[in-house]
Amino acid sequence: MGSAISDEFIKDLQDGGLLSELARKIQSDDTLMLALRGHYINVYYRGGSILHISEQANGYVAKFDTNYFKDKAGGPSLGAVQAAGDCSKWVEALPELKEAMNSYFATKRKSEREFQQLAAWENNRSVISNDTEYFITDIEFADRDQGARLDMVGLKWPSSQRKDESRCKPVLVEMKYGTGSYDGSAGIAKHIADLEGILADPIKCESLNKTIEDQFDQLMKLELVDFTPHKKYGRAIVSGRPEVVFLLANHNPRSRKLLNIVNDIRDPEHFDLRFFAASFAGYGMHDACMLKLDEFRTLLQRLAG
Structure with missing residues (x-):
């Protein structure tokens, strides 16, 4: 946990x-x-x-x-x-x-887990981390009480709102490495369905928000987040509608598998669904890189030709 x-x-x-x-x-x-x-x-x-x-x-x-x-x-x-x-x-x-x-x-390769850690490092501790708008507080997050197993959790803090620590939103990130990870018992559609059940419960959402807040605060105290707070910074406060991000690493643009899966997905009721499209290359996450479902579907259709 x-x-x-x-x-x-x-x-x-x-x-x-x-x-x-x-x-x-x-x-x-x-x-x-x-x-x-x-x-x-x-x-x-x-x-x-x-x-x-x-x-x-x-x-x-x-x-x-x-x-x-x-x-x-x-x-x-x-x-x-x-x-x-x-x-x-x-x-x-x-x-x-x-x-x-x-x-x-x-x-015995564990590429998905390895790249999870790399994504966390880029947004938390790399030379560009202070410019990103997402911070990762945990990887391989598991909470039996909430029924949650997540690749990454963290917070979204837009650069235009950095003087207000109450403007942080909870973020849950699922990473998929290669086309073979898109479907099945741990596929994209299954994750969305599971998270709909978890995030429909306001008590579970509040508990998750508090966990992310506390983790971020302690990582800051341990100097494990390269982030420059404003002069009167006290503590990040996580609240609001959750955002669930799918980070799809090394997708094969010639494959129609992802498009077929996405065509069957509908926007969830209890969270904002986003798909990460890298800023040229790398894992630095910004709001401008997060595509809504219809935007992502359009991109996949264009790639499929």
């Missing part, structure tokens, strides 16, 4: 805290991403969890998915962090863990 972490957890990630060395590593390494999970955090590398760090009564413990190692039992001993300096062994283990994941992904 994606949610904010405790105040004590945040303090330990900030300067002088037990986990500050790891936080500094994430700040300086663009291949890593921090995801907040309530009582634990995930550190992602290439879309996979390279560290799962949970809060314990006497400190923190870290886990690494040993399935990434060929012998299933390899890898360094991570141990616990209970005193100053204990975190160093986690940071020192990262190159070995990265290499294990590189070898795994060479034969």
Whole structure:
């Protein structure tokens, strides 16, 4: 479940805290991403969890998915962090863990997850992130209470309204990589139907808004969003009609499969449906790049010839 972490957890990630060395590593390494999970955090590398760090009564413990190692039992001993300096062994283990994941992904590709993390980085931490209008607060978001499983969640904050932190809208992003991901049990139409059920419930919407607010606030405190707030900035407030964005990576323009699927879709009642069309190239997201259903259908018809 994606949610904010405790105040004590945040303090330990900030300067002088037990986990500050790891936080500094994430700040300086663009291949890593921090995801907040309530009582634990995930550190992602290439879309996979390279560290799962949970809060314990006497400190923190870290886990690494040993399935990434060929012998299933390899890898360094991570141990616990209970005193100053204990975190160093986690940071020192990262190159070995990265290499294990590189070898795994060479034969078992997870392109969609890898590009999710890249999209989050471009909008949160790249050299153009302060110019984008979308910020990603979480990837691989899962909430059993809400029945939600989402590729990315975040907020939309138009550049023309940056002096008013109450003008942030909730955004849910579904990424599809290649034409083979468009249909079936996890396809575009199924996602729209599922989200209609979730976002029809105002209590679930309010809970999701609060989660996004808290995540953005904590990522700002950890200096993991490259964003220049106005002088009187306090805290982003997320509200209003949700926007659901489909980010379709590496679509084959000669295929009519996507057009056939989109022709059967109708505009949803409980959220604004958008399809992301890149600004020439890249994943920097702007309102001008978000096509409505009829605009996207027209584009696909033109591409299909």
